[in-house]
Amino acid sequence: MSTSTHSSADAVRTSSTVTDRLVEANARYAADFTDPGMDARPVLGVAVVACMDARLDLHAALGLELGDCHTIRNAGGVVTDDVIRSLTISQRALGTRSVVLIHHTGCGLESLTEEFRHELEMEVGQRPAWAVESFRDVDQDVRQSMQRVRTSPFLLHSGDVRGFVFDVTTGLLREIDPATDSAEGRADQA
Numbered sequence: 001m002s003t004s005t006h007s008s009a010d011a012v013r014t015s016s017t018v019t020d021r022l023v024e025a026n027a028r029y030a031a032d033f034t035d036p037g038m039d040a041r042p043v044l045g046v047a048v049v050a051c052m053d054a055r056l057d058l059h060a061a062l063g064l065e066l067g068d069c070h071t072i073r074n075a076g077g078v079v080t081d082d083v084i085r086s087l088t089i090s091q092r093a094l095g096t097r098s099v100v101l102i103h104h105t106g107c108g109l110e111s112l113t114e115e116f117r118h119e120l121e122m123e124v125g126q127r128p129a130w131a132v133e134s135f136r137d138v139d140q141d142v143r144q145s146m147q148r149v150r151t152s153p154f155l156l157h158s159g160d161v162r163g164f165v166f167d168v169t170t171g172l173l174r175e176i177d178p179a180t181d182s183a184e185g186r187a188d189q190a
């Protein structure tokens, strides 16, 4: 029947043309787009570092609009050297002063361990230079991430650094107290 022919063709087309879908969506976006005439400097002077998790819509969750902030995302929202690189440019070249860190409930990094690197080495013959940065206690990971930002020598502004855990089931942020149990974070810096 033509129905089954159609659905298998659709399946093939869907799996091979996700990017085409995005490009088509962009054409519609651009059709209604007017140049906002904005400067590259974020209006709110804030950089948000967050996990790449697909359930976390930063702009909607934080009431952000186009041009408001820098968003820096990776697996876990981890403060890696590359995140420090982006924050340094954000502060020194583009005038941001505040940093917001956002981890979330049910993060994939909670189910991984550093063993992941060993498994990769066994598979491909080479151990990655990067740490997996997996964690077991999300609150503690936010604390040590705040610590990494605060102690970075490259940043101009480390006075306004706040960390949160976003609950993917309620959409609510829970702020993490930086003072509690930060010994591990300091040890990690050494």
Ligand SMILES: [Zn+2]
Residues within 6 Å of the ligand: 051, 052, 053, 075, 076, 077, 104, 106, 107, 108, 109
């Ligand atoms: Zn995550």
